[in-house]
Amino acid sequence: MSLQVQNLTKFYGQQKAVDDISFTVSEGEIVGFLGPNGAGKSTTMKIATNYLPPSSGTIKIGNYDVANQPLEARRITGYLPEHNPLYLDMYVHEYLTFSSRIAGLNTTKSRARVGEMIEVCGLALEQNKKIESLSKGYRQRVGLAQALVHDPQVLILDEPTSGLDPNQLAEIRKLIRNVSRNKTVIFSTHIMQEVQALCDRVVVINRGKLVANDTVPNLLKSQSGSTALIIEFEGGVSLDELKSITGVLNVEEAGNFKFRITGAPGIDLRPEIFRFAADRHLSLLGLKQEEGSLEGIFRELTAAV
DSSP: OOEEEEEEEEEETTEEEEEEEEEEEOTTOEEEEEOOTTSSHHHHHHHHTTSSOOSEEEEEETTEETTTSHHHHHHTEEEEOSSOOOOTTSBHHHHHHHHHHHTTOOHHHHHHHHHHHHHHTTOTTTTTSBGGGSOHHHHHHHHHHHHHTTOOSEEEEESTTTTOOHHHHHHHHHHHHHHTTTSEEEEEOSOHHHHHHHOSEEEEEETTEEEEEEOHHHHHHTOOSOEEEEEEESSOOOHHHHHTSTTEEEEEEEETTEEEEEEOTTOOOHHHHHHHHHHTTOOEEEEEEOOOOHHHHHHHHHOOO
C-alpha cells in the first residue's frame, strides 16, 4: 500500500501550516519526513491519520481517501503520535489487548497478535506491569506495539525516538528496522544518523513548503558548493568580527569560542582565517573542514530567508 499526498494545504485561522505539498511513499519504502520545528510535519501526519481535516488537497492510503473513507484508511494504518498517548493505569498486556479490539480484531486474533507484538517489541518482562511504571524507552515500545498490533500495511511514526537516551535510541531504531519489513513507513525525526541508517528516501518541508524529495545519496551529491569550517580560538573573538572576514556567508556558535563558518562557493576561507587570527594576535586552537553531511543539507534547505 502506498501513501499519496496531493496538493495538501492546511490553515489554522490565517496561518498556513502546510502549503500545497505533494509526495508519494511507495509500497515497502521507508521515508524520513524532515523539517525544523513548526514546519508542518505533525500537521501532515495528523491529516494522514484523520485526526485533522485538510483545508484543501487529499491524502490517500492505498486506494482510500483519508477524508472520505476514514475507517477503511485507518484499518490499514498504524500511527504513533509525537506525544505517545498511553493509558498509564493499564497493564501493558491489557492495553495492547484493548487496542487490538478497538482495531476490530476478534478474541482469537487479538490474543495471537498481542502475544506476537510483546515478543517482537521486547515487552515480555514488562507485559504484566502498569504502563506508568515503565521507562520512556519501554513506553515507546508499547506505543509501537499499539501501532502494529492490527498488522497495518502503512506505518506513520511522529518522532518515535524523541527524548530517548543513546541506548534506548539504538534499541528503538533496531526495532523500527525489524518491524518495517514489508510495510510502507513514513517517520519524522531530527536525528540525521537515524535517517541515514533507516531511510530509502527523504522528504523535507520548511515553513509548510516542500523543499526536497530525494534519496540520501542524491541529496548529499546536490549539496551546494559552499564550504563549512569548524574553528576554535583560545578566546577574544566575536560573531560580528568573524562575519567581517571576506567570503564568509554565515557564522554559528558551536561552543565556547568555537564556531561553524560557512563560506561562499569556490572560496577557501582557511588563508583568510589564518590572516584574521594573526592580525589580531589570536591563538587558533583548531580548524577543520566539515564533511558533506545530511546536517549540512538540512541547514541549507531550511535556512531562514
